[in-house]
Amino acid sequence: MLEGIERVSPSDIERRSFEIISQMLGDRRFPPMHDNIIKRVIHTTADFEFADILSISAGAVESGMDALRAGSNVVSDTKMVWSGINKRVLGRYGGEAVCYMDDAAIASDAAARDVTRASLCMDRAAEDSRNAVYAIGNAPTALIRLCELISEGRAKPLLVVGVPVGFVNVVESKQLLKNAGVPYIISEGRKGGSNVAAAIINAILYMG
Amino acid sequence: MLEGIERVSPSDIERRSFEIISQMLGDRRFPPMHDNIIKRVIHTTADFEFADILSISAGAVESGMDALRAGSNVVSDTKMVWSGINKRVLGRYGGEAVCYMDDAAIASDAAARDVTRASLCMDRAAEDSRNAVYAIGNAPTALIRLCELISEGRAKPLLVVGVPVGFVNVVESKQLLKNAGVPYIISEGRKGGSNVAAAIINAILYMG
Numbered sequence: 001m002l003e004g005i006e007r008v009s010p011s012d013i014e015r016r017s018f019e020i021i022s023q024m025l026g027d028r029r030f031p032p033m034h035d036n037i038i039k040r041v042i043h044t045t046a047d048f049e050f051a052d053i054l055s056i057s058a059g060a061v062e063s064g065m066d067a068l069r070a071g072s073n074v075v076s077d078t079k080m081v082w083s084g085i086n087k088r089v090l091g092r093y094g095g096e097a098v099c100y101m102d103d104a105a106i107a108s109d110a111a112a113r114d115v116t117r118a119s120l121c122m123d124r125a126a127e128d129s130r131n132a133v134y135a136i137g138n139a140p141t142a143l144i145r146l147c148e149l150i151s152e153g154r155a156k157p158l159l160v161v162g163v164p165v166g167f168v169n170v171v172e173s174k175q176l177l178k179n180a181g182v183p184y185i186i187s188e189g190r191k192g193g194s195n196v197a198a199a200i201i202n203a204i205l206y207m208g
Numbered sequence: 209m210l211e212g213i214e215r216v217s218p219s220d221i222e223r224r225s226f227e228i229i230s231q232m233l234g235d236r237r238f239p240p241m242h243d244n245i246i247k248r249v250i251h252t253t254a255d256f257e258f259a260d261i262l263s264i265s266a267g268a269v270e271s272g273m274d275a276l277r278a279g280s281n282v283v284s285d286t287k288m289v290w291s292g293i294n295k296r297v298l299g300r301y302g303g304e305a306v307c308y309m310d311d312a313a314i315a316s317d318a319a320a321r322d323v324t325r326a327s328l329c330m331d332r333a334a335e336d337s338r339n340a341v342y343a344i345g346n347a348p349t350a351l352i353r354l355c356e357l358i359s360e361g362r363a364k365p366l367l368v369v370g371v372p373v374g375f376v377n378v379v380e381s382k383q384l385l386k387n388a389g390v391p392y393i394i395s396e397g398r399k400g401g402s403n404v405a406a407a408i409i410n411a412i413l414y415m416g
Contacts, residue, residue: 004380005352010324013349013376020375046373046398047255080403083287116218141221144213165254167228168221172212190254195288195403 017043025051033061033207037185040203044195053188060183064159064204067133072158073098074201075125076135076194077118077142084198085135089205098132100124119145126155133159137197140164140173147176159183161200163192225251233259241269241415245393248411252403261396268391272367272412275341280366281306282409283333284343284402285326285350292406293343297413306340308332327353334363341367345405348372348381355384367391369408371400 008016021039025048030038034056041050068074071094076082082099090097100106100121110117118139125132126149134157136143143162149155162177162184164170174186185200186192216224229247233256238246242264249258276282279302284290290307298305308314308329318325326347333340334357342365344351351370357363370385370392372378382394393408394400 004383005377006380008376009322010318010349013324017375043374045401046375046378079291080288080406083291084402110218114217116221141218166251167225167254168216169213170254172214175212193253193401193403194292195401198288 014043024048036207037061037200037203040199040206041196044199045193047191049191050187050196053191055178055184055186055188057178057184060159060185061204061207063183064133064161064185065207067131067158068095068205069093071095072131072133073129074133074135075099075121076137076197077101077121077164078138078194080194081135081137081197081201084195084202086202086205089202095133098125098128116141118142122146122149122155130154130156131158133157133161133201135161135197135201137161137163137192137194138165140166140169143173143177144169147173147180150180150182157182159185159204161185161197163187163196163200165192165196166190222251232256244415245269245408245411248407248414249404252407253401255399257399258395258404261399263386263392263394263396265386265392268367268393269412269415271391272341272369272393273415275339275366276303276413277301279303280339280341281337282341282343283307283329284345284405285309285329285372286346286402288402289343289345289405289409292403292410294410294413297410303341306333306336324349326350330354330357330363338362338364339366341365341369341409343369343405343409344372345369345400345402346372346374348374348377351381351385352377355381355388358388358390365390367393367412369405370394371404371408373400373404374398 021042073096076099082097085097087097106117106120110120119141122142122145170190177184229250281304284307290305293305295305314325314328318328327349330350330353351372378398385392
């Protein structure tokens with residue numbers, strides 16, 4: 001039954017995958033600091049369009065690396081992003097992955113105010129710490145709220161990975177982030193996702 | 209700053225998203241039981257290629273619905289799939305989302321045997337219950353091992369969502385599943401993901 005299956009040691013699967021991705025990208029070259037991020041996103045999606053749509057502000061990767069090495073927390077908008085982040089490596093630097101989506105007070109407050117839980121999670125994160133790394137993989141409402149908090153001076157992220165996915169205010173939320181004056185990594189257009197957000201954070205962790 | 213942002217109530221965001229997806233799909237029509245699955249996967253990825261690559265065996269959705277309504281557990285290969293499954297709705301029917309990736313015994317056993325943790329999680333799940341719904345969103349090694357367990361008669365899943373993503377044995381693992389003689393939903397080719405696996409399970413839960 002296992003005809004056609006190649007026996008690959010677990011520790012080699014990722015290396016082999018990156019070799020295949022590099023081959024498939026052919027002559028394309030990326031800035032050295034972007035290369036691993038782009039390839040890890042392709043690794044997690046098998047979607048080569050990300051080679052074209054990831055947009056990284058000048059110095060954003062460096063800012064994220066410095067922040068994570070200094071023990072910054074990573075705030076996410078979903079438990080899926082939280083699950084995907086390599087918390088062992090993050091914790092080695094002293095940082096934690098933080099997500100407030102299961103917070104009961106936030107859930108009831110969101111219902112009362114007819115806003116999303118994800119947006120209120122950003123308020124809570126900004127109260128905890130003005131500086132953090134943010135990984136927004138799903139909810140444009142979270143990214144919009146974070147941009148408001150930045151413009152009000154209540155948050156000053158060291159990096160925002162802004163890759164919400166979808167059809168309502170997604171493109172607009174990324175445009176807001178590009179104008180927010182903080183280091184960013186976004187996926188242009190509608191694509192993105194919690195898996196993409198986690199992959200970008202992990203790529204930066206593994207560069208450290 | 210919020211110019212261009214449309215104010216949409218949280219409860220309307222998903223409905224609006226599905227309307228936009230349906231508009232963008234134009235004249236395309238899918239079998240009624242497949243329609244919600246395809247659209248929810250597009251909703252979670254913004255990747256319309258999934259309209260072409262999702263392959264659903266005859267009666268698979270019905271088998272999954274019956275299983276979940278009867279309280280079947282959903283076994284996943286990653287914590288990200290686990291995080292993405294709507295456990296509130298699943299629990300209403302009596303089922304649980306199950307993932308053994310954090311099990312310390314499995315981790316040490318996998319290291320000793322030079323196999324992936326994900327593949328050993330399938331052995332463990334089959335020991336727990338011969339019948340379950342499986343959601344494999346990341347590891348082809350898990351899907352390959354599950355197909356072995358099926359061929360040995362040790363597992364007889366009521367539905368396998370087989371959407372691992374990537375470059376090593378991914379396409380081959382899906383081919384194995386198609387020949388395994390159990391109800392399946394796969395994504396043809398390299399694409400897939402933990403987000404896709406969770407979206408498919410949720411689509412079926414919401415039909416229930």
